[in-house]
Amino acid sequence: MKKLMILVLAVFVIACSDNRKKEFSLIDHIPEDTELFFTSQDIKSFIPEIENNDFIKSSEFPLKDRISYQFNFFKYLNLNHATGISFSNLSSKTFTYTISTRKDSALVQLDSVQNKAMETIKEGNTSFQKLELNNTMFFLLEKANIAVISNSRQKILDIARNEKLLKDSSFERAYNASDPNKASVFIRHGAIDKISDFFGKFHFPGFESFAEWTVLDLELTNSEIKANGLSLTNNSEKFLQAFSGINPRNIESVRVCPEDFLSMYALSYSSFKKLHSNLQKIEKDSSRNNYPGVLDETREIAYIRLKEGNATILNAVEIEAAKEELAGMGNPLETYRGSPIVELSDSPDFQQTFSSLMNMEKNKFYTIIDHFIIFSNETDVLKKILTDFQNSDTISGRSYFNQLMASLSSESSMIFISRLPEFINFTKEGDESHKMKFQENSLAALQIINEGDFAHIHGVFSNSRNTSTTSKGAEQIASFKLDNPVVTDPVFFKNHRTDQMDIAVQDDNNRLYLISNKGNIFWKEQLDSQITSPIYQVDLFRNGNQQLAFSTGYNMEVLDRDGNKVKGFPIKFNSSLTQPLSVFDYDKNRNYRFVLTQNDRIYMVGPKGKAIRGFDFDGTRTGIIKAPKHIRLGTRDYILIAEESGKLNILSRQGNIRVPVTENIEFSENEWYGHNGKFVSTAPKNVLIEISQQGQVSKENLQLAENNRIVANDDHLVYLNENQLSIDGKKLELDFGLYTDPQIFEITNKTLIALTDTQTQKVYVFDENAKLLDGFPVYGNSRVDIANADLDSRLELVVKGEDDEILLYKL
Structure with missing residues (x-):
C-alpha cells in the first residue's frame, strides 16, 4: 500500500510539472534585444482607453505615428487573452515588434479584410504563416498553446526554437513586481535613445545608466x-x-x-x-x-x-x-x-x-x-x-x-x-x-x-x-521705471480717448508723469513742489474729457490729459497751503467745489478757478488740522472741518453749522466717514467715535492701539489695530508690520479692501468677507489703486515697487 501511494504521488507531481510547462506565460517569449515591453490582461479594453485619452490624443510625435502605422492591422486581431508586445530597434525608422498571446482559433479575423494574402512558410522543423492585410505584412507562429505575431521573420524563428530570448534577473524581478490586473510597460534603461534624449532635456544625463x-x-x-x-x-x-x-x-x-x-x-x-x-x-x-x-x-x-x-x-x-x-x-x-x-x-x-x-x-x-x-x-x-x-x-x-x-x-x-x-x-x-x-x-x-x-x-x-x-489669481503684468524715485502713490486716471486707464505718479524731482497701462510715457510735467493731495479725476467741461486736479505746496493745479494747464489754473498762494486739496461734487453732476485750506481759513473755488459765492463760513478760531471732508448721509450733505482745539464743525453746503457738536473731540490721525447714517472716526486710543445727525456723541471702547487706522463708507467699516484687521466685525490676524491705511474699493458690484505692509513690501487685498484674494500677497511698497484699467473683465492694481518702479497687477 505504501509503494502504491508513492507511485501515485510521483505521477501527480510529474503531471503537475507537465501542466506548468504547458501553461502559457508571456515572460517565456520575449526577444533578448527587447527595449520596451508592454503587457495587458485585457488589451481589447485597454486600447479604447488609449484612444480616448486626451494626453495621448493631444500629442503628435514620430514614434506614435510609426506605431499607429505598423499596428493598423490590430483591428483584425481578436486578443481575448493576456498579451505582451515587445519592441526592439526603436531608434530605427522601422522598429521590430513581437506580439505574444495564448493560441486562439479566432485570433485573426479575415472575413472583413478585402486585400489579404496568406502564405505558409516552413524552415526546418518550424512552420509559420506570412500574412498581408491591406498592405501590412506580418508573420504568425502558432506553437503548442502560444501564438506569436511579428514583423521580423527572424524573431519568429528564434521564439520557435527557444533561442535569443530575454533571460535577465532584473527583468524577472520587475515582471513579478508588476500588477497582473493592470496594463504595464517595461523600459530597458540605456536601450531607448528617444527616452534618454527626453530626460537629457531635463539635464539628467544618468537615465541610461540609472537602472537596468x-x-x-x-x-x-x-x-x-x-x-x-x-x-x-x-x-x-x-x-x-x-x-x-x-x-x-x-x-x-x-x-x-x-x-x-x-x-x-x-x-x-x-x-x-x-x-x-x-x-x-x-x-x-x-x-x-x-x-x-x-x-x-x-x-x-x-x-x-x-x-x-x-x-x-x-x-x-x-x-x-x-x-x-x-x-x-x-x-x-x-x-x-x-x-x-x-x-x-x-x-x-x-x-x-x-x-x-x-x-x-x-x-x-x-x-x-x-x-x-x-x-x-x-x-x-x-x-x-x-x-x-x-x-x-x-x-x-x-x-x-x-x-x-x-x-x-x-x-x-x-x-x-x-x-x-x-x-x-x-x-x-x-x-x-x-x-x-x-x-x-x-x-x-x-x-x-x-x-x-x-x-x-x-x-x-x-x-x-x-x-x-483655473484662475491664477493676482499676477504681475507690467513693470515701469521712472527717471527718479517715486514720491506719490500711483493712481489710475481715465483715458477718455481709449476708454482705458493710464497711471499718474510724481518723482522726487517734482515731475508728474502720465503713463499708459502698457508703460508708454505720454508726458512729464515739472511742478513747483511735491503734490500734497490725492490726484483727483475731474471733468470740468462736462464733455467726458478728463483732467487731473491736485494741490502742491503753494498752488492748486488742474492739467488736461496732454499735460497742459487748464484755463483759470493754477491758483497760486503767497503762503503755503496747510491741508491737502479737497474736491466736492455734491450731486455727482460735475459741478465741482475745490476746497483749499490755509491755517484757519477755507477757500472754495469753482470749475473756472473763481471763488464760490454762497459759501459763507468765516473760518475757525484755531488751526484746521484736517482737509475739509464732504459726507452725504441719505439725501443730506455735510462738510466736516476739524479744529486744533477739538471742535468739529459740521456744516451745510452754505457754510452754516448744520449739526451742533458741543463736545470737544480728541482727534486721531484718521479721517471722518459716513457709516450707517452716522459720522465715524476714532480717538487716538481705544475708542470708536460715532456722532449722530443730531450731534449726539457716542463712544465704543474697542481697545484700539494708538496707531489704529480706520476707513468706512455707507455699508462697510474697516479698521486696523496693530496687526488685527477688522472688516465689518470679521477679524483677521496679520503678521506684525508697518501697514498703510486700509482702503475700500467699490468696483463692479465688488467690495475690496487693500493695505500694504511697507516693512515686508507685501500688498494684501481682501473681499468683504475678509477672505484674501487668490494670488495675494504680492510685492508692493505703497498704497494701491484698483480699477478696470484695460478692455478685459479683470481688474488691475497699481502700486509702487522699487524706489523708481511702478508695478501693474491683474486680479
Whole structure:
C-alpha cells in the first residue's frame, strides 16, 4: 500500500510539472534585444482607453505615428487573452515588434479584410504563416498553446526554437513586481535613445545608466495617465545606487519655482556627504574628493528651466552657515526688491560634483530667498524668481499643480516636472514633427523614491480640460521705471480717448508723469513742489474729457490729459497751503467745489478757478488740522472741518453749522466717514467715535492701539489695530508690520479692501468677507489703486515697487 501511494504521488507531481510547462506565460517569449515591453490582461479594453485619452490624443510625435502605422492591422486581431508586445530597434525608422498571446482559433479575423494574402512558410522543423492585410505584412507562429505575431521573420524563428530570448534577473524581478490586473510597460534603461534624449532635456544625463529595468503599471482616464512601479538593478555601478542609505525628503524648491516654468529637476538627500561618497564609488573616481563646501549645508539641489534662462537652486539646512561658505566668492552687484544680487568671482563648480546626475553650467550670479540660494548666468532670471516669489506667483501656490502632486508621494529622491506644451515646444528646436496640442496648464511629473537596490516610481501625465480655466489669481503684468524715485502713490486716471486707464505718479524731482497701462510715457510735467493731495479725476467741461486736479505746496493745479494747464489754473498762494486739496461734487453732476485750506481759513473755488459765492463760513478760531471732508448721509450733505482745539464743525453746503457738536473731540490721525447714517472716526486710543445727525456723541471702547487706522463708507467699516484687521466685525490676524491705511474699493458690484505692509513690501487685498484674494500677497511698497484699467473683465492694481518702479497687477 505504501509503494502504491508513492507511485501515485510521483505521477501527480510529474503531471503537475507537465501542466506548468504547458501553461502559457508571456515572460517565456520575449526577444533578448527587447527595449520596451508592454503587457495587458485585457488589451481589447485597454486600447479604447488609449484612444480616448486626451494626453495621448493631444500629442503628435514620430514614434506614435510609426506605431499607429505598423499596428493598423490590430483591428483584425481578436486578443481575448493576456498579451505582451515587445519592441526592439526603436531608434530605427522601422522598429521590430513581437506580439505574444495564448493560441486562439479566432485570433485573426479575415472575413472583413478585402486585400489579404496568406502564405505558409516552413524552415526546418518550424512552420509559420506570412500574412498581408491591406498592405501590412506580418508573420504568425502558432506553437503548442502560444501564438506569436511579428514583423521580423527572424524573431519568429528564434521564439520557435527557444533561442535569443530575454533571460535577465532584473527583468524577472520587475515582471513579478508588476500588477497582473493592470496594463504595464517595461523600459530597458540605456536601450531607448528617444527616452534618454527626453530626460537629457531635463539635464539628467544618468537615465541610461540609472537602472537596468523600470516597470510602470498604468492607469488611464480621459485626461490623465498615472504610472506606478519600480526601477531595479543588480549592478552596483548603476546610478540608482547613488541614493543608497539616503532618506528621501520633501522637495521644497517648488516654493521658489515660477509658475510659468518650463521644467524642473530636483534631487533631495538627507546627507550630502553620503550622496557624494556613493557617487565616488559608482564613478570609481577618487580624484573628485573636493566639492563646494556650501553643499554640506544643503538638503536639495534643483535645476529649473525658464523661458528667460536657467537657474540652479540650493535648499539650505542652515542658511547662515551656507552664507559663510559663500562669503568671499563675489561682490554685491545690485539690490533688487530688498535682496542683494551677488556677482561671483569664484563660482562653485556644481557640474563636476553632480556630472553623473545633473548637467549644469557655471553661474555668474546668485541671490538668496529665505533658505534658498539661487544661481544663474542671467540677473534677469534671478529678478524674475524674486519677483514671482514675492508675488506668490510660484507653482507651489497653484491648485492644478497641487492636484497633480497629490497623486505622488510627499517625499522624493528625484523628481522631474514639466509644463506642457511649453517644455516640449521650447525644446523641440524647430522640429515641426513634434506638435503638441495640450491644454494650457497640462503638467507631467515623474518621481523616484530610492529604497535599497530598487526605487519606487510614480508618474502623472495630465491634460485635464478643467485646468486651463483655473484662475491664477493676482499676477504681475507690467513693470515701469521712472527717471527718479517715486514720491506719490500711483493712481489710475481715465483715458477718455481709449476708454482705458493710464497711471499718474510724481518723482522726487517734482515731475508728474502720465503713463499708459502698457508703460508708454505720454508726458512729464515739472511742478513747483511735491503734490500734497490725492490726484483727483475731474471733468470740468462736462464733455467726458478728463483732467487731473491736485494741490502742491503753494498752488492748486488742474492739467488736461496732454499735460497742459487748464484755463483759470493754477491758483497760486503767497503762503503755503496747510491741508491737502479737497474736491466736492455734491450731486455727482460735475459741478465741482475745490476746497483749499490755509491755517484757519477755507477757500472754495469753482470749475473756472473763481471763488464760490454762497459759501459763507468765516473760518475757525484755531488751526484746521484736517482737509475739509464732504459726507452725504441719505439725501443730506455735510462738510466736516476739524479744529486744533477739538471742535468739529459740521456744516451745510452754505457754510452754516448744520449739526451742533458741543463736545470737544480728541482727534486721531484718521479721517471722518459716513457709516450707517452716522459720522465715524476714532480717538487716538481705544475708542470708536460715532456722532449722530443730531450731534449726539457716542463712544465704543474697542481697545484700539494708538496707531489704529480706520476707513468706512455707507455699508462697510474697516479698521486696523496693530496687526488685527477688522472688516465689518470679521477679524483677521496679520503678521506684525508697518501697514498703510486700509482702503475700500467699490468696483463692479465688488467690495475690496487693500493695505500694504511697507516693512515686508507685501500688498494684501481682501473681499468683504475678509477672505484674501487668490494670488495675494504680492510685492508692493505703497498704497494701491484698483480699477478696470484695460478692455478685459479683470481688474488691475497699481502700486509702487522699487524706489523708481511702478508695478501693474491683474486680479
